[in-house]
């Protein structure tokens with residue numbers, strides 16, 4: 001089969017981890033006789049440097065013309081002082097919005113061999129956990145009305161959380177479809193004791209689940225409690241559905257308890273098969289150019305792309321098994337180092353994964 005992938009290398013460690021992902025894709029391609037072509041699309045800080053904007057119309061059209069988008073990470077201190085609409089992260093919001101990618105799927109699983117990298121108490125870590133956070137991605141406060149104004153006390157700033165029934169319905173269906181393939185237990189996270197938008201969220205999640213997915217048991221959890229439960233007893237979570245901002249925060253927390261932010265992939269999906277796949281971490285400017293980055297999150301993002309956009313389940317499972325095997329053999333990058341182990345760089349770790357694939 002032929003597949004065209006738009007590749008956003010981005011900034012910081014972006015080019016290093018992208019090279020890892022492409023090397024893995026090429027290894028799978030030659031084993032299974034697939035043909036992948038890559039369109040390297042500028043976005044983020046490097047696009048600002050070249051074109052003055054984080055995402056050009058041409059870049060956006062090239063993403064739209066691809067079968068899927070692979071994104072490393074954008075941003076860095078060089079562009080931090082720019083006004084909001086010109087910041088590198090604007091590129092992500094642009095691609096998500098224009099491709100209609102309303103659902104962000106973030107698995108967070110504690111691999112038993114990385115138990116010692118988990119910052120939780122031994123008794124909690126040894127129970128392990130394996131959850132998927134389904135985050136609404138194109139609504140809520142990150143896209144709501146915002147601004148500054150003068151109030152009675154002087155200058156004020158405001159951001160607005162707004163969700164329509166239709167937005168909540170479609171993200172609930174994505175979460176329920178995932179829950180149906182797992183434990184059939186869905187936890188919806190909101191702040192319904194305070195926010196009206198959360199009360200509408202809660203009503204809608206329950207209505208969709210009850211009428212369309214009667215086999216699924218839905219429970220609710222307030223976001224402050226969810227933040228606490230994630231470190232107290234993460235094993236209780238299986239599939240979680242939540243809003244854009246709550247999902248942003250909780251999924252970073254979930255990632256950290258897996259051992260490292262460098263391990264976790266994500267998929268952003270819309271109504272059709274073209275999705276955007278990216279590690280959940282940022283551009284890690286502190287380690288850029290040093291060959292220190294952990295490539296696993298990006299490699300596992302490729303596995304998600306194969307499964308969810310291309311329907312290549314066998315190839316996806318093989319990539320995941322290769323990563324597991326490498327970790328099982330004790331290979332570690334610096335961010336997940338055990339005492340006394342020699343760290344591997346990004347390139348060497350990628351080579352170990354590719355050896356497992358062959």
Ligand code: NAD
Pocket residue numbers: 072073074075076077089092261262263278280281282283284285286287292293294295297335
């Ligand atoms: P970050 O995720 O880039 O880094 C946080 C910490 O985790 C750093 O110590 C970093 O070295 C480490 N880390 C991250 N990825 C790693 C990997 N693969 N291997 C080993 N260690 C890794 O978050 P930050 O420092 O808050 O942000 C840096 C820049 O990235 C900012 O400009 C931010 O806006 C941007 N950012 C981009 C995205 C994205 O492109 N999707 C997401 C988050 C942050």
